[in-house]
Amino acid sequence: MTTDKPLQIAVVGSGPSGCFLAQALNRKRPNDIIIVFDQLAAPYGLIRYGVATDHQQTKSITRQFDRLFAKENVKFAGNIEIGADIKIEDLREQFDVVALATGRPNARQLDVPGKDLEGVYTAADLIYSLNSFRGKTDVFSTLGEHIVLVGGGNVALDILRFLIKEHTDYDGSDINDDALEAYLDAPVKSVTVLNRSSIDEAKSDSAMLRELGSIEGVRFSSNHSPKDGLDENSAAARRRAAVDSLVTDQPSTPRVEVGFWFSTAPEQFLGTDTLEAIQIHETETHESSEIHADSVITAVGFEADDKSPIYKGHESLMRITEDSGRIEPGLYRTGWLKRGAVGTIPANRACAQDVAKEILADIDGNHIHTATEKRGIDGLRHHLAEDPISFAQWVLANEKELSLAEVNRVRKKFVGQQGIIDQATTQS
Numbered sequence: 001m002t003t004d005k006p007l008q009i010a011v012v013g014s015g016p017s018g019c020f021l022a023q024a025l026n027r028k029r030p031n032d033i034i035i036v037f038d039q040l041a042a043p044y045g046l047i048r049y050g051v052a053t054d055h056q057q058t059k060s061i062t063r064q065f066d067r068l069f070a071k072e073n074v075k076f077a078g079n080i081e082i083g084a085d086i087k088i089e090d091l092r093e094q095f096d097v098v099a100l101a102t103g104r105p106n107a108r109q110l111d112v113p114g115k116d117l118e119g120v121y122t123a124a125d126l127i128y129s130l131n132s133f134r135g136k137t138d139v140f141s142t143l144g145e146h147i148v149l150v151g152g153g154n155v156a157l158d159i160l161r162f163l164i165k166e167h168t169d170y171d172g173s174d175i176n177d178d179a180l181e182a183y184l185d186a187p188v189k190s191v192t193v194l195n196r197s198s199i200d201e202a203k204s205d206s207a208m209l210r211e212l213g214s215i216e217g218v219r220f221s222s223n224h225s226p227k228d229g230l231d232e233n234s235a236a237a238r239r240r241a242a243v244d245s246l247v248t249d250q251p252s253t254p255r256v257e258v259g260f261w262f263s264t265a266p267e268q269f270l271g272t273d274t275l276e277a278i279q280i281h282e283t284e285t286h287e288s289s290e291i292h293a294d295s296v297i298t299a300v301g302f303e304a305d306d307k308s309p310i311y312k313g314h315e316s317l318m319r320i321t322e323d324s325g326r327i328e329p330g331l332y333r334t335g336w337l338k339r340g341a342v343g344t345i346p347a348n349r350a351c352a353q354d355v356a357k358e359i360l361a362d363i364d365g366n367h368i369h370t371a372t373e374k375r376g377i378d379g380l381r382h383h384l385a386e387d388p389i390s391f392a393q394w395v396l397a398n399e400k401e402l403s404l405a406e407v408n409r410v411r412k413k414f415v416g417q418q419g420i421i422d423q424a425t426t427q428s
């Protein structure tokens with residue numbers, strides 16, 4: 001292959017990993033055509049649909065990707081599901097390089113007896129509605145007064161913040177107000193946060209814990225014991241300091257109680273059809289006990305959507321690896337699909353840059369062979385019933401969302417994809 005011919009590069013997934021990869025490749029090979037496909041009409045994956053609605057600063061990273069898509073040679077192709085609308089094999093026939101950045105969007109289920117009882121929810125049941133990925137669900141009006149939250153990472157803390165915040169705490173957010181109002185009609189009185197790990201090994205960031213301290217009317221408690229001799233700059237010491245400070249600053253008349261129970265894991269969800277209690281055990285002493293709960297929300301990680309047609313016959317693509325992103329010359333993967341559902345947005349930048357280096361080395365080393373002329377997306381039009389949503393069309397939908405923002409909100413999101421598609425296609 002000659003390297004002066006512009007290559008056709010397909011990136012599948014417009015979440016942070018796909019966008020960082022497109023950015024890194026475009027910097028080194030500004031003449032190549034890069035098409036970033038997404039099954040959704042809106043770009044940016046979990047930045048739009050996962051990151052908490054009150055963390056707009058985090059979401060603002062999309063501005064740098066907006067600038068990427070403003071380039072003539074980098075295009076967004078939304079509302080195209082690879083694996084369903086276009087097979088990977090067909091994509092590879094028309095593109096010199098195909099890189100998968102399809103993420104791991106499904107909430108992992110906690111595999112304990114009683115997991116199917118009514119009243120047992122996953123983080124995704126709340127987060128995807130709060131972010132308008134789907135409409136309001138019954139979960140918001142059926143949580144009850146006493147909630148057990150299972151999980152010790154940042155997503156659990158996103159859920160906790162939601163459970164204990166009041167209406168005005170959402171100023172400046174893009175929360176789905178139908179879901180918020182349904183919840184605030186009867187908010188919780190107590191949240192018990194079960195963390196299998198000790199406070200020293202917990203996954204949560206101290207900054208996220210400290211942020212809880214700015215919410216009025218919450219009384220925090222924790223079961224951790226003091227410990228001497230920790231390096232004060234260690235993550236464990238900072239986490240302890242954050243929890244200690246939450247516990248020290250007590251309101252006189254709390255609205256809601258939050259208990260952090262470290263080294264404690266659920267054994268069983270109890271109830272006939274509906275959840276009534278949780279059997280828990282202390283992971284160090286192995287003591288068991290039972291606590292009452294109206295509902296439980298599990299935030300124990302995310303995994304690949306193994307039902308997605310893209311993986312049919314390509315199951316090995318879901319294998320987690322810290323090694324190479326190269327599956328074979330010409331086919332690559334990056335981000336959460338490659339490394340598993342761990343790491344924040346910046347970790348995907350580093351991952352994408354490493355995979356970009358592998359791709360560039362394969363191009364420079366002539367390891368990518370093309371048998372026929374590759375036509376990129378033009379060679380695939382016959383597979384598509386409708387044209388992809390372009391970036392310019394997405395901008396129209398985006399502007400509409402911004403213009404519809406109600407008082408104290410930064411935007412009013414379309415719920416799901418159809419509103420975006422309608423807006424994008426009728427205006428253009």
Ligand SMILES: Cc1cc2nc3c(=O)[nH]c(=O)nc-3n(C[C@H](O)[C@H](O)[C@H](O)COP(=O)(O)OP(=O)(O)OC[C@H]3O[C@@H](n4cnc5c(N)ncnc54)[C@H](O)[C@@H]3O)c2cc1C
Nearest residue numbers: 013015016017038039045046050082102103335336344345
């Ligand atoms: C609830 C939650 C909150 C988080 N909050 C933060 C935070 O505050 N700060 C932070 O730094 N990190 C946060 N993270 C982590 C961050 O979201 C991830 O690190 C990041 O989104 C992973 O990027 P990705 O591009 O690999 O996957 P994703 O963001 O999931 O993007 C994958 C994209 O691929 C598309 N796709 C999938 N299958 C197909 C297909 N077959 N065809 C076409 N397109 C497809 C999807 O529609 C999606 O757009 C959070 C994660 C979660 C789950």
